[in-house]
Amino acid sequence: MTRNLREHILQTASGLFYSQGIKATGIDTIVKASGVAKMSLYKYFPSKDDLVVAHLQRSKEVMLSFINCGIAGEDKTAEQKLLAVFDVFAEILANPEFRGCPFINASAEFADAPAPVRQAVANFSEALHKLLADLALQAGIADAQQLARQLSMLITGAVVSKQIEKQPDTMRTAYIAAKILIEQGAKTRI
Amino acid sequence: MTRNLREHILQTASGLFYSQGIKATGIDTIVKASGVAKMSLYKYFPSKDDLVVAHLQRSKEVMLSFINCGIAGEDKTAEQKLLAVFDVFAEILANPEFRGCPFINASAEFADAPAPVRQAVANFSEALHKLLADLALQAGIADAQQLARQLSMLITGAVVSKQIEKQPDTMRTAYIAAKILIEQGAKTRI
DNA sequence: AAAAAGACAGACAGACCTGTCTATTTACAT
DNA sequence: ATGTAAATAGACAGGTCTGTCTGTCTTTTT
Incomplete structure (x- = not known):
């Protein structure tokens, strides 16, 4: 049960943090929503930062x-x-519960973020970049790092644009741009 | 003096909102930093939202x-x-006081933003898009709207990437991608 | 110089938030 | 069955925040 409880709290908190914002979600809200005792929450997550x-x-x-x-x-x-x-x-953005990128949002909410939070935010960014760079390398593209950075910028930009405006075909635009950049990159194969 | 006072308060608040975050900046902080009486602040800005x-x-x-x-x-x-x-x-990002885009940050801070705040955020996005679309049109590019959306995504992505990671040449990467997208767009002139 | 308006200084109410503490109940293991 | 560990319920302290209120001082106007 102990693992389940921790996981249940985290899942509830995660949903609330994402949909309402981290600072806007109080501990009591998480406690009430998860139907758990406050002491249990603080047992598994000694502080709100740990939960974040x-x-x-x-x-x-x-x-x-x-x-x-x-x-x-x-x-x-x-x-x-x-x-x-x-x-x-595109699929993620099409979800009606989409509310922007959790990492970008967290980064904006925590201007003077505690180090662990900033680190966690940067982690995803790096992981995505690495994933893209590996694929670009497999595609034999000469400057794989550069292309990966360009594509990850496009994705980031599309996610944020979608969050701010309501345009429905945001990711389609990014897709077309990506295709052009990939083709251009592919011209300079190794 | 009245216009000056309002402007002085706004200037101080703007700086603090940008550098420390909006929610993280209390009214008292603005009052102290601007050396103004709290009542004066509330005279010109009836609520914090108005100030935001x-x-x-x-x-x-x-x-x-x-x-x-x-x-x-x-x-x-x-x-x-x-x-x-x-x-x-590129110049903006090179500024050591750069702390991300004020609009994106505000959008992330105010998940369930009051309408006026969301509107103010969307305003800039639209203005930038229009500026880019007009230039693309002047350049005789067939799908000027599409190119403008692509370029504004690149800019957005670059700004956010710079905020999250620390990479120094972020905007250079975006610039190169923009050049490719513009050239590609220019192939299909009106 | 006197009167009126504007700005300052800071106390205060009411709400909310994090994190702690205690007392009670549930579940399990021996 | 009984004792132990875990979970619940909720009060509470200490802090911060927005927005209001009251007096005092300064500036301007007449």
């Missing part, structure tokens, strides 16, 4: 496994997988 | 005039002006 870090860690894992799942397939070329990443994000 | 909206409005004007200033020049072609926008942002 765990939430970001969890979000990172969820996101990465979601992406990896979406680009899987032996029949896909590396270039197709790069584009498939954009399809995954 | 004024701050975003002000930031929008500052940013737009900064951009317009950076791309001015009779000798520049429309395409050069598009790229000059990226140079302006």
Whole structure:
């Protein structure tokens, strides 16, 4: 039961943090929503910051496994997988519960963030970059790092744009741009 | 004196909101930093939300005039002006006091934002898009709207990436990608 | 110079938030 | 069955925040 309880608290908190914002979600709200005693929460997460870090860690894992799942397939070329990443994000953005990127939001909420929070935020960014860079490398693109940075900027920009405006085809625009950048990069193969 | 006082309060608040975050900046902090009486602040800005909206409005004007200033020049072609926008942002990102985009940050801080705040955030985004779309149109690019959306995503992505990671040449990467997208767009002239 | 308006200084109410503490109940293991 | 560990319920302290209120001082106007 102990593992379940921790997981249950984290799951509840994660949902609230994402949908309402971290600072806007009080401990009491999490306690009430999860139907757990406050002391239990503080047993597994000694402070709210610990809970926030765990939430970001969890979000990172969820996101990465979601992406990896979406680009899987032996029949896909590396270039197709790069584009498939954009399809995954298109799906995420289409979800009516989409409320922006949890990492970007956290980064903005914690201007003078405690180090662990900032670190957790940077982690996902790096992981996504590495994933893209590996694919670009597999595609034989000469400056794989550069292309990966460009694509990750496009994704970031699309996610934020979608959050601010309401435009429905945001990710489609990013997809088209990505295709152009990938093709251009592919001209300078190793 | 009355206009000056209002302006002085707004200027102080704007600086604090940007550097420390909006929710993290209390009214008392603004009062102390501006050396003004609390009652004076509440006279000109009946609530903190009013002050936040004024701050975003002000930031929008500052940013737009900064951009317009950076791309001015009779000798520049429309395409050069598009790229000059990226140079302006490179300058902004190079500033050691850079702390992300005030609008994106506000959007993330106010998950369930009051309508006026969300509106003020969307305003800048639209203004930037319009500026880019007009330049793309002047450059004779067929799908000017599409290119403008792509470029504004790149800018947004670069700004956020810079905020999260510490990479020094973020805007350079965006610039190169922009060049490719503009050239590609220019192939399908009207 | 006197009167009126504007600005300052800071106390205060009411709400909310984090984190702690105690007392009670539930679940389990021996 | 009984003792131990875990979970619950909720009061509480200490702090912070917004927004209000009251007096005092300064400036301007007449």
